[in-house]
Amino acid sequence: MRPEQGADLSSLTVQEDLPGLGYVAVTGREADVESESVGYAPDPILELDEPAVDSAVPDDASESLDEPLVGLQWDKQDLSIPAAHDVTRGEGVRVAVIDSGIAADHPDLDDVNLDLSKNFSGDGLGVGYPYGGYHGTHVSGIIAANDQNETGVLGTAPGAELVDCRVFPYGEGAPFSVILAAILHSVEVDADVANMSLGAYAPRRAYVDDGRFGQFYGGALNSALTHAKQEGTLVVMSAGNSGADLQHDGQWISLPNEGATGLSISATGPIGFGWGDPGLESDYASPAFYTNYGTNAIDLGAPGGDADLEFPSQYWYLDLVLSTVAEFERNEDGEIIGDASYSYSWAAGTSMAAPNVSGAAALVLANNPGYSPAQVESALKEAADVPSGYDKAYYGSGYLNVLDAL
Template sequence: MESYKMDRSTSRRNVLKIGGAAVGGLTVGSLSVGGSSVGRYLMKPKAGANLSRVTVEEELPEIEYIAVSGQEEDVKSTAIEYAPDPILDLDEPTVNSQVPADALDSVDEPLYELQWDKQDLSVPEAQTVTEGTGIRVAVIDSGIAADHPDLDNVNLELSENFSGDGLGVGYPYGGYHGTHVSGIIAANNNNETGVLGTAPGAELVDCRVFPYDEGAPFSVVLAAVLHSVEIDADIANMSLGGYAPRREYVDDGRYGKFYGEALNQSLTYANREGTLVVMSAGNSGADLQHDKQWISLPNEGAQGLSISATGPIGFEWGDPGLEEDFASPAFYTNYGTNAIDLGAPGGDADLETENPLWYLDLVLSTVAEFKRNEDGDITGGPSYSYGWAAGTSMAAPNVSGAAALVKANNPDYSPTQLKSALKQAASVPSGYDKRYYGSGYLNILDAL
């Protein structure tokens, strides 16, 4: 899908018409599964299997899977189990890269006044306890712009490009999504520039799985998770997800549950080795609890944290009060009592309003983009700025940043203990349905 850049004069109705996404017409930070890559398979090979007739594309020795390309009959003859390696597609969120001029006259971090998410989570108060120093967070996404003036904490030596495009790391080669996510987690809080990140003392690692305008095979995402473990990341953020084929046996002999097993093994390994994986729940407005036909990747994986999105309606629109408060479930978020672990700020939108300030209900963070020609070739940049986006893609990094603070304050916590601390501190907001929150709405101060 072609992404659409919004300026302040653009009405939401026009954005809805142009964006054309499946979630109420609004493109909101979702990553969804597209088709299966032709001739590429994820498989569990037989012991001593001769793989000479296939090409090994990705090795996942920690979970004893590999990804290969070749003829299906050759794959079938060497595999205990196998299935097509599904492609994760990045639908970039609607963004406004131009910050209103009148927002630039505040003190300290000048855009903090527009960060309703950090205000509601009491992030400045939490940072009097810890800023997350000594914690490492892997961002499995479209790339981090390490030269952004608000992102001076990216470890490029540990970063890795899994996309196969050969362009390296530390730049937004796959789009601005990963930079936006990274700013939510760890934008600088002491440079009097831009926005406030939750855990500015944390170290970010760029695990880029998306090339520009293309998808990422599921096996590549798993490889990035395993790399996060290898480099001793305390937390891995995956603001991506979508639906894979059926859970049950289908006519062509493949099992949808195969993907869930590979994912669960990866997340169990990460949890055992000390890495907590935080995942966006998805933006389809789907009831994950009762969907028995499809498996949602990766947020249905065990051991990680699956995060739904909340957001206000009416923040700084010029009228006193809010139509919906900060903890209100976003219209697009997936839900399900046992499928969601926590709710967190991801941004919301009133699809009917004509108020030109509607975008302030989204989440403000860092953005960076290259200039590109019609063929997608880089012609300049990247340029560095700030912009709004909404989605469970934005909710997950709010939890990753919180996890970094809790881990820094409790360095001996295992991923299970860290997950438990975040869930026990949360509570379901009064008047709202538990299905949207799991254990409840993120509460950083009580978790600390």
């Protein structure tokens, strides 16, 4: 809700106070909320943008996992990340990961600032561990996996510092207000970039009779994203995995990626990488089968992985994105009954595309320390081009080009 000036909230329970935005999340009687506010709406639940497809490490690949796995990272090869590291590794840049938690003890993730990290999930389990699932650790490895430890994978910006903003408890969603609170925290800790590989659909125009709730969600989201950008934090968001045309869907608003400020990222990927044939059925920049799209709804396309679901190869998983994972052993009730295990796995989704852009933004900022979020965004967009033969609706300004952005 947006409280009236001088509103008496004593009859309500404040769940999230969002200072600087003019919003609070409360529980209480609707009549009391309405009497004290200039606008309100139910707090929608957002979910992780779970990968459209994923794969545990296959037996025939497990023997190689103690050696550098860069050869399996088609995304880093296509983006020329090793060459970009000759310019910068992203040192001095801070990236907040608003997700399910980061495994700070993973051998490939050695720069997670736990002092600045915060648990927003309400489960009381703290930070630095993937209590909400492997998703946040996979995203974090795409951004900043160590490239100098002679093991595992490399991240796009391995010199960047990560901040764990854990919003998801295990197996549950997160209220919209909690996501907004995590954005504000990212700003408060001076994060240069905030990655959000998550989302939900909320009514755009039609809710009950008047559509006022859809307008309310958009206003709250835009307030948070505009505040972040003005204060020096660039927010990067996954576009979603529903294969939806966001430009022409008049019924729903996709939260948070349809906010007016911030970068909305679609996913691309190959078909045929590492199958043994000399060519690809689809190239690295081709739109993934699951990605959301839409003119004016997408800002950039980036590697997120793809799959041929009708004619899968024995090596289909190689077309996904390889990164770090960590998982806990749990009982049937989801309770943790063992320590975390650390490894690597493949996944594909706009969740994997967004952190490639967050890492690229970190590289641009490390190479240009005085850049504002608008200047970083401009550098990324001006360097990008729409691949020949593909629809601009999938790319916005184009396909991510890290070297030219630098």
